[in-house]
Amino acid sequence: MKAHDAMYIDGAWRPAAGTDTIAVVNPADEQVIATVPAGTPADVDAAVRAARAAFPGWAATAPAERAARLTALRDALAARREEIAETVTAELGSPLAFSQAVHADVPIAVAGSYATILATHAFEEKVGNSTVHHEPVGVVGAITPWNYPLHQIVAKVAPALAAGCTVVLKPAEDTPLVAQLFAEAIDEAGFPAGTFNLVTGLGLVAGQALAEHADVDLVSFTGSTAVGSRIAATAGAAVKRVALELGGKSANVILPSADLARAVNVGVANVMSNSGQTCSAWTRMLVHRDQYDQAVALATAAAAKYVAGGRIGPLVNAKQQARVRGYIEQGVEEGARLVAGGPEAPLDKGYYVAATVFADVTPDMTIAQEEIFGPVLSILPYEDEADALRIANGTVYGLAGAVWAGDQDEAVAFARRMDTGQVDINGGRFNPLAPFGGYKQSGFGRELGAHGLAEYLHTKSLQF
Numbered sequence: 001m002k003a004h005d006a007m008y009i010d011g012a013w014r015p016a017a018g019t020d021t022i023a024v025v026n027p028a029d030e031q032v033i034a035t036v037p038a039g040t041p042a043d044v045d046a047a048v049r050a051a052r053a054a055f056p057g058w059a060a061t062a063p064a065e066r067a068a069r070l071t072a073l074r075d076a077l078a079a080r081r082e083e084i085a086e087t088v089t090a091e092l093g094s095p096l097a098f099s100q101a102v103h104a105d106v107p108i109a110v111a112g113s114y115a116t117i118l119a120t121h122a123f124e125e126k127v128g129n130s131t132v133h134h135e136p137v138g139v140v141g142a143i144t145p146w147n148y149p150l151h152q153i154v155a156k157v158a159p160a161l162a163a164g165c166t167v168v169l170k171p172a173e174d175t176p177l178v179a180q181l182f183a184e185a186i187d188e189a190g191f192p193a194g195t196f197n198l199v200t201g202l203g204l205v206a207g208q209a210l211a212e213h214a215d216v217d218l219v220s221f222t223g224s225t226a227v228g229s230r231i232a233a234t235a236g237a238a239v240k241r242v243a244l245e246l247g248g249k250s251a252n253v254i255l256p257s258a259d260l261a262r263a264v265n266v267g268v269a270n271v272m273s274n275s276g277q278t279c280s281a282w283t284r285m286l287v288h289r290d291q292y293d294q295a296v297a298l299a300t301a302a303a304a305k306y307v308a309g310g311r312i313g314p315l316v317n318a319k320q321q322a323r324v325r326g327y328i329e330q331g332v333e334e335g336a337r338l339v340a341g342g343p344e345a346p347l348d349k350g351y352y353v354a355a356t357v358f359a360d361v362t363p364d365m366t367i368a369q370e371e372i373f374g375p376v377l378s379i380l381p382y383e384d385e386a387d388a389l390r391i392a393n394g395t396v397y398g399l400a401g402a403v404w405a406g407d408q409d410e411a412v413a414f415a416r417r418m419d420t421g422q423v424d425i426n427g428g429r430f431n432p433l434a435p436f437g438g439y440k441q442s443g444f445g446r447e448l449g450a451h452g453l454a455e456y457l458h459t460k461s462l463q464f
Helices: 041-059 063-079 081-092 096-120 149-163 177-189 203-212 225-237 260-276 289-303 318-333 385-392 408-415 449-454
Strands: 007-009 012-014 021-026 031-037 124-127 130-136 139-143 166-170 196-198 218-222 241-245 251-254 284-288 337-340 356-359 376-382 401-404 457-463
Touching: 007 041, 007 177, 021 081, 031 081, 031 177, 041 130, 041 139, 041 166, 041 196, 041 203, 063 081, 063 096, 063 149, 063 177, 081 096, 081 149, 081 177, 096 149, 096 260, 096 449, 139 149, 139 203, 149 166, 149 177, 149 218, 149 449, 166 203, 177 196, 203 218, 203 225, 218 225, 225 241, 251 260, 251 385, 260 284, 260 289, 260 376, 260 401, 284 289, 284 385, 289 337, 289 356, 289 376, 318 337, 318 376, 376 385, 385 408, 401 408
Parallel strands: 139 166, 139 218, 166 196, 218 241, 251 284, 251 401, 284 376, 356 376
Antiparallel strands: 007 012, 007 196, 021 031, 124 130, 130 457, 337 356
16 A cells, blocks of 8 residues: 655645654555655644745636636546545445545545536626625635545535635545645645645644644534534634534434335345444434334344445444444443344454444434444334434434434424434435534534535625
């Protein structure tokens, strides 16, 4: 597995300021596959200074030229599709077919979407006797997670560059190799030196230095609510803009008129994909009491198809494996009924957790309230629609969700009352142009599409 022993700063691979490294481990076999530099505050400072120096020139670049660079970026990523997929499989553990279809193809499409958006986006508008200009915020500090390592990078970097901002990226320490591939693609696409910079490192060192840096104008963070809260506090003290995409505990509400078998099967697949390491996963399945036993049986059968080492990969590291197994044990202790999977490791090697389904879950149980971030589904019964809505909205999170009904209007009416940023209606497909982001403790700000571009712009009004 190829890895750079340097940082990508100011258009070139440069030696790190320190000598510490981070070992990259394949979670399927627990073997070290590469090492990357552990960035220091000095590395972050060099990257931010490069981004600051490059900002005036990039901000003044015509949108058509920025679009041309983003098109070239999309093409450079597409040329690396197989290498991207193989790299994510090696450092994250996801099955190769999933890495190809999701971890590679989705970010390639998102990168291309911003070239398209720039072709029609209005960076100025007339409002009465005023002209309102939409201008780039400045230097962006992007801190990304390991669960969708390239998608989360592209979802931040592409709109920031499209807006005319310059970027310093600190990727998750578990999955830095695909970030290095992204930097190679940026270089190949011909972006001016300093517009994009990569610093690998630990969150508590490099990530914190980036979030606190006085010359960073906006911090965009995806990760846990606990860390996001600290970043928001730091940014608030500096009166700095921040965008946060945090945790979730999304409800999959199956109304009595729905196609129960389809809703349950799609719901199980949603939770088990990426080994449950998805912030927007529908980890709470809500079913009417009259259909509850049938739904539990369907979900149990569906979960059996997710065999560790086959359709379901490992979790990203040993700490995450232990955390998820701990939640499963807590679910049993609190009285939930285990109908599939369990806390026992399904394989002798690798950070695997069995595809797990709990029945007889009550809304106050830990497994129904806290984000587990593993292949664990909780099935909850409800009495009527009002009860279902109360349960669906009864967590601190509000990132995503799903509603199933025989009539689309019925599903939409329920979805409109959910306190959440995205809802899939009867299995609606992911739309890379639709805004993604949450309510409540799932964060604020939006990614993807024109709304994602707007995060990196501020307005200036000229009165005449």
